[in-house]
Amino acid sequence: MQKGIRNVLMLASLPLAISLAFAAPAEKAAAPAASAAPAAGPTLSAEDKAAAGKTYFERCAGCHGMLRKGATGKNLEPANTAKLGTSRLEKIMSYGTEGGMPNFDDILSKKEIANMAAYLQMPADVPPEWGMKDMKASWKLHVPVAQRPTKQMNNVNLKNVFAVTLRDSGEVALIDGDTKQIWGIVKTGYAVHISRVSASGRYVHVIGRDGRYDLIDMWYEKPTIVATMKAGYEARSVDTSKYKGFEDKYAVVGSYWPPQYAILDGETLEPLKLISTRGVTVDGEYHPEPRVASIVSSHDKPEWVINIKETGMIKLVDYSDINNLKEVTVNSAKFLHDGGWDASKRYFLVAANASNKVAVVDTKEGKLAALVDTAKIPHPGRGANFNHPKYGPVWATSHLGADVISIIGTDPAKNPQHAWKVVQEVKNHGANSLFVKTHPKSKNLWADAPLNPDPKLAGSVTVYNIDDLGNPDPKPQVLDLAAAANLGKTKGIQRVVHGEYNEKGDEVWFSVWTGNKTEPSAIVVVDDKTRTVKNVIKDPRLVTPTGKFNVYNTQRDIY
Numbered sequence: 001m002q003k004g005i006r007n008v009l010m011l012a013s014l015p016l017a018i019s020l021a022f023a024a025p026a027e028k029a030a031a032p033a034a035s036a037a038p039a040a041g042p043t044l045s046a047e048d049k050a051a052a053g054k055t056y057f058e059r060c061a062g063c064h065g066m067l068r069k070g071a072t073g074k075n076l077e078p079a080n081t082a083k084l085g086t087s088r089l090e091k092i093m094s095y096g097t098e099g100g101m102p103n104f105d106d107i108l109s110k111k112e113i114a115n116m117a118a119y120l121q122m123p124a125d126v127p128p129e130w131g132m133k134d135m136k137a138s139w140k141l142h143v144p145v146a147q148r149p150t151k152q153m154n155n156v157n158l159k160n161v162f163a164v165t166l167r168d169s170g171e172v173a174l175i176d177g178d179t180k181q182i183w184g185i186v187k188t189g190y191a192v193h194i195s196r197v198s199a200s201g202r203y204v205h206v207i208g209r210d211g212r213y214d215l216i217d218m219w220y221e222k223p224t225i226v227a228t229m230k231a232g233y234e235a236r237s238v239d240t241s242k243y244k245g246f247e248d249k250y251a252v253v254g255s256y257w258p259p260q261y262a263i264l265d266g267e268t269l270e271p272l273k274l275i276s277t278r279g280v281t282v283d284g285e286y287h288p289e290p291r292v293a294s295i296v297s298s299h300d301k302p303e304w305v306i307n308i309k310e311t312g313m314i315k316l317v318d319y320s321d322i323n324n325l326k327e328v329t330v331n332s333a334k335f336l337h338d339g340g341w342d343a344s345k346r347y348f349l350v351a352a353n354a355s356n357k358v359a360v361v362d363t364k365e366g367k368l369a370a371l372v373d374t375a376k377i378p379h380p381g382r383g384a385n386f387n388h389p390k391y392g393p394v395w396a397t398s399h400l401g402a403d404v405i406s407i408i409g410t411d412p413a414k415n416p417q418h419a420w421k422v423v424q425e426v427k428n429h430g431a432n433s434l435f436v437k438t439h440p441k442s443k444n445l446w447a448d449a450p451l452n453p454d455p456k457l458a459g460s461v462t463v464y465n466i467d468d469l470g471n472p473d474p475k476p477q478v479l480d481l482a483a484a485a486n487l488g489k490t491k492g493i494q495r496v497v498h499g500e501y502n503e504k505g506d507e508v509w510f511s512v513w514t515g516n517k518t519e520p521s522a523i524v525v526v527d528d529k530t531r532t533v534k535n536v537i538k539d540p541r542l543v544t545p546t547g548k549f550n551v552y553n554t555q556r557d558i559y
């Protein structure tokens with residue numbers, strides 16, 4: 001291995017870095033001090049505390065925050081956890097709750113759960129900062145632009161490639177959607193959260209949960225990482241510049257910790273500018289950890305929509321002059337999470353999940369268009385756009401906290417009476433859903449429920465015929481895709497997660513994710529017209545697949 005690459009991998013070894021940070025908070029940490037511990041709480045050996053800190057980072061921090069102040073998940077500072085006590089905490093972690101907390105008894109051992117119950121009653125440690133100097137030191141340009149291929153060196157139909165997160169092996173598989181063969185697997189950060197595609201369709205940008213950011217060039221014979229950097233200790237979102245004249249020029253990466261976003265060179269990942277998101281919330285109170293949730297790139301202007309979870313504020317960032325950066329700050333509601341464009345790509349709809357609302361920002365006017373009340377904890381992924389037989393253009397989301405799919409009108413010009421209202425709520429087969437999906441060429445609307453504690457529900461998907469949604473009592477079909485994958489008995493629940501269409505819009509792919517890297521997983525390819533299983537992609541290299549991102553659809557924001 002080249003020395004440079006090894007250094008990056010060492011820097012990017014996030015769980016270890018974080019567990020060390022938890023074991024002995026670094027002196028340079030600048031966030032406010034941890035809250036005080038109750039007088040006599042549980043204790044752990046240094047080794048068990050470091051292990052619990054690592055598990056907390058890997059499994060819990062995303063919902064509850066590094067500082068445990070709460071967001072999608074509850075506040076877990078000692079003042080609250082001590083009141084719940086060890087045995088109640090262990091039960092909640094083992095079996096989950098109806099409020100959307102998943103069960104962990106299939107992933108964590110009894111000892112790990114007991115140690116976590118103790119850990120949560122101890123004060124939260126503050127991880128170190130990660131500034132421009134650290135970013136620059138972590139940046140490795142493996143192949144300068146001038147030394148890269150000048151044309152596509154493979155025969156793969158790149159538009160139909162799927163970038164698939166192999167969550168627990170810290171890899172991304174590039175699967176040829178035409179042949180269903182694995183084209184290549186690249187080593188990335190831990191648990192890549194999302195992949196996004198550059199405006200040109202050549203590069204796949206992947207961001208690890210550990211903040212390691214890799215740029216994959218698909219013009220080589222095999223997919224190749226050409227640049228790497230580390231954006232922070234915890235991250236979930238990335239996008240590129242898509243406006244005419246800025247294609248592939250910039251990339252933007254948001255971090256959970258430290259709370260900030262960075263603008264990078266789009267072809268080399270050289271860090272160019274860093275902006276902190278610490279500040280006051282929509283309630284006017286200071287928050288030390290306003291994490292960057294979803295980011296999306298406008299196709300109509302040089303602008304990113306950057307959603308700040310804890311403040312409930314949406315930043316419209318104009319990247320046309322990054323030295324004199326203009327940010328419009330739109331107040332919405334807490335806690336902002338995931339979202340997507342409406343079909344016209346003028347309005348961005350984002351879940352304010354703890355407020356049970358979807359915020360709609362009008363990017364043409366640079367204003368909040370609406371806050372739409374929905375069922376409990378909307379979780380759309382990027383949502384699903386279609387033409388409703390009764391209500392015209394709509395966007396849909398499913399919910400973590402309710403077994404329904406909410407359908408929202410999105411056409412204020414021609415259908416103003418339906419715009420920014422939940423015009424219909426239809427049943428999902430279960431709560432604890434994460435993603436809905438459709439495609440402009442499809443008549444189907446799909447929803448999963450992967451975090452449902454009932455294995456039968458977690459392994460199934462609901463599908464509606466869009467034309468049927470105009471009828472008073474539309475009837476869905478529920479498909480047990482975990483059964484179709486035929487993986488046999490596994491310790492981990494076989495969770496069917498994240499539908500993604502192929503380029504043509506005639507197949508939809510779902511992951512069957514056991515959450516356990518020693519157990520088999522699969523991808524089930526469903527024929528969209530007949531709703532029958534067409535292929536089951538099984539391969540020992542397909543370790544814990546979760547998100548899948550079709551190049552063509554992701555590049556053009558088709559969903």
Ligand code: DHE
Nearest residue numbers: 062063167236237238293294295337338381382498546547
């Ligand atoms: Fe995600 C999107 C955050 C747990 C799979 N997830 C997102 C986005 C955010 C986010 C902010 C939007 C990114 C964007 O569009 O720019 N996810 C979080 C969390 O904080 C949370 C709740 C807890 C955590 O610890 O990370 C979380 N997410 C999960 C999972 O457990 C999932 C199911 C499996 C995994 O790989 O970790 C998961 N999240 C995904 C996927 C997307 C996503 C597949 C992209 C959806 C899309 O179609 O764009």
